[in-house]
Amino acid sequence: METQVRSQVLHEVLTANEAYVESFGDKGSLPLPPGRHFAILTCMDARLDPAKYAGLAEGDAHVIRNAGGRASDDAIRSLIISHKLLGTTEWFVIHHTDCGMELFTDDIIRGLLKKSLKTATIDASGWRNVTEEGGSDEAKFVSFLTISNLADSVTEDVERIKSHPLVPADIAVYGYIYDVRTGRLIDVPEATLAGAIAES
Ligand SMILES: [Zn+2]
Known part of the structure; x- marks a missing residue:
């Protein structure tokens, strides 16, 4: 399921890019430094x-x-x-x-990551892991x-x-x-x- 969703996105992005290339015009000659x-x-x-x-x-x-x-x-x-x-x-x-x-603190995300790397959910009582396996303590080094x-x-x-x-x-x-x-x-x-x- 997840793989299917991902490949759908990949297809959409590459299709959109084809259309962008078609209408790219003379932007290939833009200078590197920002004009404004x-x-x-x-x-x-x-x-x-x-x-x-x-x-x-x-x-x-x-x-x-x-x-x-x-x-x-x-x-x-x-x-x-x-x-x-x-x-x-x-x-x-x-x-x-x-x-x-605004929805979490370093302590909250470190606590979640320590127990699982999978996407957490949030409800009225706060953030929650959906599974509790395969986490890492490494987040203590990230601000x-x-x-x-x-x-x-x-x-x-x-x-x-x-x-x-x-x-x-x-x-x-x-x-x-x-x-x-x-x-x-x-x-x-x-x-x-x-x-x-x-x-x-
Ligand atoms: Zn933001």
Whole structure:
């Protein structure tokens, strides 16, 4: 059953790609550096489509995605490359309402993984494993960067990026929360203030 579902998805993706290739046009000649000189760090949530909510076409901007849209070491690695080698000068940190990263803590996911690697379920009493075999203790070495308050997580990440020694002072960083019910980007004033370019 699972295999069947997977191969169906594989078929759908390759079919969609054929259609994309047909209408690819002259995009093969786009330059490597993003034409609009900005980058977005946002969550991997399937409901978020940065190309649509921020009006991007191929070649416009860098989009860095991870669980939560957090300023992890690896997200910062990408942002440094984005500016230093590819010329972006404005960065957005965009978290969102109803984020899955608000639904657990490091302790909870470590406890679940310790007993089983299979997908867990959630109900009113919290997360539960459906089986309890084949787990691993390795999650104790992973910081999952969960979120307890969205405005705080956006601000914390903008501050972390702005204060990073490899991020120059003249990069503007903006902090927003995407509302999954309306599609609107909501400003997080404290984050954007923290991300502003200091007056010289
Ligand atoms: Zn999310």
